[in-house]
Amino acid sequence: MTEPFGARLRRAMDERGPLCVGIDPHASLLADWGLNDDVAGLEHFSRTVVEALADRVAVLKPQSAFFERFGSRGIAVLEKSVAEARAAGALVVMDAKRGDIGSTMSAYAETFLHKDAPLFSDALTVSPYLGYGSLKPAVALARENGAGLFVLALTSNPEGGEVQHAVRPDGRDVGATMLAHLAAENAGEEPLGSFGAVVGATLGDLSSYDLNINGPLLAPGIGAQGATPADLPAVFGAAVRDVVPNVSRGVLRHGRDIVALRDAACRFADEIRTATTGGRDLR
Numbered sequence: 467m468t469e470p471f472g473a474r475l476r477r478a479m480d481e482r483g484p485l486c487v488g489i490d491p492h493a494s495l496l497a498d499w500g501l502n503d504d505v506a507g508l509e510h511f512s513r514t515v516v517e518a519l520a521d522r523v524a525v526l527k528p529q530s531a532f533f534e535r536f537g538s539r540g541i542a543v544l545e546k547s548v549a550e551a552r553a554a555g556a557l558v559v560m561d562a563k564r565g566d567i568g569s570t571m572s573a574y575a576e577t578f579l580h581k582d583a584p585l586f587s588d589a590l591t592v593s594p595y596l597g598y599g600s601l602k603p604a605v606a607l608a609r610e611n612g613a614g615l616f617v618l619a620l621t622s623n624p625e626g627g628e629v630q631h632a633v634r635p636d637g638r639d640v641g642a643t644m645l646a647h648l649a650a651e652n653a654g655e656e657p658l659g660s661f662g663a664v665v666g667a668t669l670g671d672l673s674s675y676d677l678n679i680n681g682p683l684l685a686p687g688i689g690a691q692g693a694t695p696a697d698l699p700a701v702f703g704a705a706v707r708d709v710v711p712n713v714s715r716g717v718l719r720h721g722r723d724i725v726a727l728r729d730a731a732c733r734f735a736d737e738i739r740t741a742t743t744g745g746r747d748l749r
């Protein structure tokens with residue numbers, strides 16, 4: 467049986483540091499890189515990021531929307547990028563934020579979490595806002611295939627609070643409820659469960675939430691959205707050990723030069739290490 471995602475992720479975090487770099491080929495970034503806003507530009511961009519970083523960062527996170535924009539040829543680029551990134555040793559989190567019910571959720575799960583699927587990824591971002599239980603088919607298929615999920619719990623965008631801070635009859639808000647579901651999913655797993663939460667690094671003090679879900683916390687918002695690595699301990703407290711900070715534009719804006727991309731990722735990785743371990747190199 468394939469080793470579970472949580473165990474593979476913990477090892478990658480220990481060996482490479484916890485950084486996740488997003489592959490987000492915004493039209494504006496393609497232009498900044500001197501590339502056309504077409505499939506050839508997309509392919510060049512994505513190949514460059516994979517070549518620069520897949521052999522050194524723990525996680526790469528392609529944002530599916532920027533590939534889907536180009537239809538089937540964009541999806542073909544995405545498939546190739548996922549395969550090449552995994553072959554070079556990075557774990558791939560597919561950022562597709564899927565969420566549906568019953569057999570449709572099963573089909574989404576088969577698309578990204580079945581090991582024989584062309585878009586098989588180590589983990590998938592999913593939306594639980596049709597009810598956490600609607601994610602069951604994805605949880606089951608992820609378990610069978612050694613994959614994982616990142617469930618949107620407390621997102622980095624300011625609009626998220628309208629849903630995620632809504633208080634339920636038991637007094638807990640919706641975000642806390644999602645964290646509790648994930649803690650139950652990961653109970654007893656060692657060294658780390660495979661069912662993570664997305665929790666924005668932009669959210670300030672989260673000490674009113676129990677972030678100890680025995681699973682990874684994907685933390686977007688560093689760089690372009692204004693959070694910094696130095697914010698991580700104050701936001702996550704002791705759970706910072708399980709945080710996988712994501713940076714997309716903050717790295718990608720350094721352009722198409724492979725060395726410049728590596729340097730930018732390395733600076734973020736160093737800042738994260740300094741902030742989360744007081745500078746001790748835990749590797």
Ligand SMILES: O=C(O)c1cc(=O)[nH]c(=O)n1[C@@H]1O[C@H](COP(=O)(O)O)[C@@H](O)[C@H]1O
Nearest residue numbers: 529591621622623664686690691713714715
């Ligand atoms: O699931 C995500 O990755 C995600 C969740 C969230 O709450 N906020 C968030 O920004 N993201 C994604 O993380 C990336 C952030 O990109 P930058 O703001 O450029 O670093 C984008 O791909 C977003 O879609």
